[in-house]
Amino acid sequence: MYGKGIIKGLGVTLKRFTDTYLDDISWWMQGKKRYYTKEGVEHRSSKDARGIFTVQYPEEQLIAPEEFRYEPFLLYDEGPEGERNIRCTSCGICAKVCPPQCIWIMRTSDPETGKPIPEPKEFYIDMDLCMNCGLCAEYCPFDAIKMDHDFELASYHRNVYDLEMLLKPTSYYAEIRPTNYNREEEERKAKEAAKAAKAAAPRPSAATN
Numbered sequence: 339m340y341g342k343g344i345i346k347g348l349g350v351t352l353k354r355f356t357d358t359y360l361d362d363i364s365w366w367m368q369g370k371k372r373y374y375t376k377e378g379v380e381h382r383s384s385k386d387a388r389g390i391f392t393v394q395y396p397e398e399q400l401i402a403p404e405e406f407r408y409e410p411f412l413l414y415d416e417g418p419e420g421e422r423n424i425r426c427t428s429c430g431i432c433a434k435v436c437p438p439q440c441i442w443i444m445r446t447s448d449p450e451t452g453k454p455i456p457e458p459k460e461f462y463i464d465m466d467l468c469m470n471c472g473l474c475a476e477y478c479p480f481d482a483i484k485m486d487h488d489f490e491l492a493s494y495h496r497n498v499y500d501l502e503m504l505l506k507p508t509s510y511y512a513e514i515r516p517t518n519y520n521r522e523e524e525e526r527k528a529k530e531a532a533k534a535a536k537a538a539a540p541r542p543s544a545a546t547n
């Protein structure tokens with residue numbers, strides 16, 4: 339029948355419209371808030387949402403899946419005295435693999451000997467050039483750079499992030515990417531245990547004639 343598709347489409351819209359109010363009433367009767375709450379946003383983003391599934395951005399935001407990636411950030415481990423142990427060794431691999439070449443790193447050097455110290459003195463990422471590919475995080479051998487979920491970068495100035503702006507604690511990383519964090523921690527602990535076992539193992543005696 340001519341126009342059947344349009345009628346069907348309008349029917350879907352009408353069903354969503356009425357289901358929205360039915361959902362609202364059901365949540366209200368359970369004493370739960372369907373709007374402006376994490377629980378409500380989670381429900382509306384799920385396959386169980388019958389009525390409205392949009393969110394009131396920016397007051398509400400969709401909950402990013404763990405593998406969602408936006409701009410990169412640098413990790414530091416929190417020491418017992420609250421000190422920041424920056425993981426980056428300024429090896430430069432991330433800058434090398436970055437397709438648009440938007441990473442700049444300056445290595446720290448010993449003021450007396452001039453020898454390089456494996457930590458960054460300066461670290462910049464031009465977020466306006468970054469294409470969010472995640473290669474820097476993929477290639478970093480020290481798990482020192484990761485991809486963030488934060489996507490709200492709009493500003494009136496050029497978004498060049500320096501070391502201070504890039505640094506975030508591992509606890510933040512564990513919060514946004516728990517599966518990745520736990521897997522990496524297990525791998526790191528296994529490596530450390532293997533290293534300790536190797537160091538503790540008796541040395542093979544020198545070959546006799």
Ligand code: SF4
Pocket residue numbers: 425426427428429430431432433443477478479480481482483
């Ligand atoms: S973030 Fe990783 S790859 Fe980049 S310089 Fe630091 S240690 Fe090297």
Ligand code: SF4
Pocket residue numbers: 410432435436437438439440441463467468469470471472473474475
């Ligand atoms: S995410 Fe990609 S483009 Fe952005 S800094 Fe890392 S490697 Fe470069």
